[in-house]
Amino acid sequence: MELRHLRYFIAVAEEGSLTLAAEKRLHTAQPSLSRQIRDLEYEVGVPLMIRSVHGIELTAAGRAFLDHARLALTQAEAATEAARRAAQPPRTLFAIGFLTGYEMDWLPAVMEILRAELPSTEVGIHSLDSPDLATALIHGKIDLAFMRPEKQAPGLKFRLLRKDPLIVVMPRDHTLAARSAIRPQDIPGQTFVGVSPIRAPTLWAVISDYVKPLGVKPDHQAENLAMAISLVASTGGIGLFPLYSQNLLPKTIVSRPIRGAPPTVDLVIGYNETNTAPLLKSVLAKVDDLKLRVAKSSRQ
Secondary structure, three states: OOHHHHHHHHHHHHHOOHHHHHHHHHOOOHHHHHHHHHHHHHHHOOOOEEEEOOEEEEOHHHHHHHHHHHHHHHHHHHHHHHHHHHHOOOOEEEEEEEEOOOHHHHHHHHHHHHHHHHHHEEEEEEEEOHHHHHHHHHOOOOOEEEEOOOOOOOOEEEEEEEEEEEEEEEEOOOHHHHOOOEOHHHOOOOOEEEEOOOOOHHHHHHHHHHHHHHOOOOOEEEOOHHHHHHHHHHHOOEEEEEHHHHHHOOOOEEEEEEOOOOOEEEEEEEEEOOOOOHHHHHHHHOHHHHHHHHHHHHHO
16 A cells, blocks of 8 residues: 555546546546545455445445545655655754844844854844833843843853944934034923933933933933834924934934033843853854944945
8 A cells, every 4th residue: 555545546546537636636636636546445344435426435445445535544644754854954043133123234244254164053033122122032032132232131151343422313304404513502391302211321311411411301202113213203393313214214304413422321242141052152153243234234
């Protein structure tokens, strides 16, 4: 008995017709299919089907055989798939998280470093807020994250990538947009869009430390950068955002540097100190190379 006998029998049983099974399912000639079914019945030793002008009806033996035939065929297909997987090089998953927006700068560079490992590695990309990235690292759901140095993150280690200066973001028709740079004393009196201390605690602390001596308190608080940009557009206000936010601004919104020494916010690579993945060690060993690649790309 061969697997093709089981496939033919199942097709005929499910279609209820030799003709339909031959034409629709098996793409073979009906006489050939009839011969295969007769060969199967001869090997089993009992009739499996009753043939009539109205089609095919299974005998009691045929109904019992059908269930086992389906199971045998399923097991054979599973065995084939398992053998094919076993013959392939083992694949591992390496998950990378990005603070939303940083993918544009850092993903191409990190993928260049990983490219040599890609034939045996599946890379997963996640875009989240920094606190969510920290949680994912703690629970082992991602291996590496481009994020802020979160304080409430036991077991995580951070490697500094760069310090991002904050810039002033405003509508294109804002009165301050005519200036090449914004002085600290220009900020008070403006509608000010801040960030969430829950969703962006590190950035929130940096902004608060900078504007508090100026007597500025946020008029609006955004849950994420996209919301912050929308609030700037809808309220006609201004906001202090990291430099990378320039990549995400619509044409109606512009940015200007802060005159003097601007506040900065750290961008780090975060990882769980218990993670022993060889690929993680490889990336961490090439952090300096990674920084050079991004710096070179930003100058082009």
